[in-house]
Structures are given as structure tokens and as C-alpha cells.
Amino acid sequence: EIVLTQSPGTLSLxxxxxxxxxxxxxxxxxxxxxxxxxxxxxxxxxxLIYGASSRATGIPDRFSGSGSGTDFTLTISRLEPxxxxxxxxxxxxxxxxxxxxxxxxxxxx
Amino acid sequence: QVxxxxxxxxxxxxxxxxxxxxxxxxxxLSTRGMCVSWIRQPPGKALEWLARIDWDNSRYYTTSLKTRxxxxxxxxxxxxxxxxxxxxPVDTATYYCARFFWGSYRYNDxxxxxxxxxxxx
Numbered sequence: 001e002i003v004l005t006q007s008p009g010t011l012s013l014x015x016x017x018x019x020x021x022x023x024x025x026x027x028x029x030x031x032x033x034x035x036x037x038x039x040x041x042x043x044x045x046x047x048l049i050y051g052a053s054s055r056a057t058g059i060p061d062r063f064s065g066s067g068s069g070t071d072f073t074l075t076i077s078r079l080e081p082x083x084x085x086x087x088x089x090x091x092x093x094x095x096x097x098x099x100x101x102x103x104x105x106x107x108x109x
Numbered sequence: 110q111v112x113x114x115x116x117x118x119x120x121x122x123x124x125x126x127x128x129x130x131x132x133x134x135x136x137x138l139s140t141r142g143m144c145v146s147w148i149r150q151p152p153g154k155a156l157e158w159l160a161r162i163d164w165d166n167s168r169y170y171t172t173s174l175k176t177r178x179x180x181x182x183x184x185x186x187x188x189x190x191x192x193x194x195x196x197x198p199v200d201t202a203t204y205y206c207a208r209f210f211w212g213s214y215r216y217n218d219x220x221x222x223x224x225x226x227x228x229x230x
Contacts, residue, residue: 032213
């Protein structure tokens with residue numbers, strides 16, 4: 001089973017700043033099978049990024065993904081108050097289980 | 110427009126069997142590449158992938174719960190059912206179903222709002 005470790009656990013930044021969230025896999029994951037999700041308080045998760053770097057429909061270009069192998073990054077440029085959420089990475093490579101990271105909580109000051 | 114809605118009991122007793130139904134619209138689970146996943150989230154904790162059923166009726170389960178889970182589909186009704194036996198208070202969680210796209214890329218692109226399940230006597 002592939003373990004995904006996200007860091008930091010919590011990130012506290014001000015509007016307009018840039019957020020960098022990390023997702024590290026215990027073994028190599030195909031970029032095609034790495035996704036990021038945003039979960040706002042009280043809501044279901046929403047797909048942000050698939051294929052490590054492709055934005056899902058309707059996602060603003062402030063959100064970008066990158067990485068390969070075992071290291072992946074979600075970057076949010078120009079933070080807005082509405083970006084307050086927990087962000088999860090998930091891998092869907094090979095055979096299930098398709099594990100999630102433990103999440104990064106983004107706080108907006 | 111793709112939608113998914115989870116339904117089932119809000120409260121179950123320890124040792125009972127939980128049955129959750131995911132009713133969806135906007136896609137067919139007989140179309141190649143279409144799958145439905147179940148994912149749960151205990152209060153204040155992370156997402157946990159549970160199971161998946163594919164267009165060809167292939168089924169997959171998380172290792173730690175494999176003996177307790179069964180996933181099935183009724184394509185004519187656009188429903189996917191998840192059963193979990195021998196429920197315990199640690200199974201208290203919000204249970205989500207989500208459409209999973211299996212292709213050149215793989216991801217859960219549409220999610221239900223979740224069914225809150227509490228396990229208590």
C-alpha cells in the first residue's frame with residue numbers, strides 16, 4: 001500500500017500570499033494518477049487537480065500542481081479568504097487501495 | 110449534469126450491518142471507464158478510501174476492511190450499494206460516494222454530499 005505524507009500539517013498565511021503544499025509518496029506514483037482535492041468546512045471534497053498538474057473544470061488558474069515520482073506540490077498563488085480549506089492528495093496508481101494523504105489545513109490570517 | 114446522493118441509516122448499533130446506497134445520475138455505470146468509489150471521513154480526520162466498483166463489475170476493497178465490506182451495483186437503477194458488517198463505534202464517519210474516472214488519468218471528479226453515520230448503542 002502506498003503511503004502519502006502531506007506537509008505541513010497546517011499552513012497559516014495572509015491573503016495575497018503564496019501557499020506551497022507538499023505530498024510525498026512512499027513509492028513512485030505515476031503523475032497521471034495523482035490528484036488534489038479541496039475540502040471546505042462542512043462540505044464534500046472537490047477535485048482541484050488531476051494528472052498532477054491539470055486543473056479540473058472551473059478551477060481558477062491560481063491553483064497549480066507539479067511534481068513526479070514521489071514528490072508532488074500544490075501551489076496556490078495570491079491566496080483569497082475563500083481558499084480556507086483542507087487539501088488532500090490521492091494516488092490512484094496500480095491496484096487499490098487508492099490512498100489519501102492526511103491533509104494540509106490552510107488557514108487564512 | 111452528474112449528481113450522486115448517499116442514503117442510509119444515520120444511527121446503527123454496534124455489531125449491526127450498515128447498508129448505504131449511492132444513487133447517481135448523469136452517467137452510466139455500464140460505460141467503460143466509469144466507476145463508483147466509497148470514501149469515509151471520521152469526525153475531524155482524514156479521508157479514507159474504502160471500495161470501488163467498475164463498469165465491468167470489478168470490485169476492489171481497502172485491505173484493512175476487506176472482510177467486512179461488500180460493494181455492488183444495480184445499473185438499471187443507477188445505484189451502488191455498500192454494506193459493512195460488524196459495525197463498531199470507530200466506524201462513525203461521514204460516508205461519501207464519488208464517481209471515479211478510470212482512463213489515461215484517474216480521479217474522483219464528482220462527489221455526493223455524504224451520509225453521516227453514528228455507531229452507538
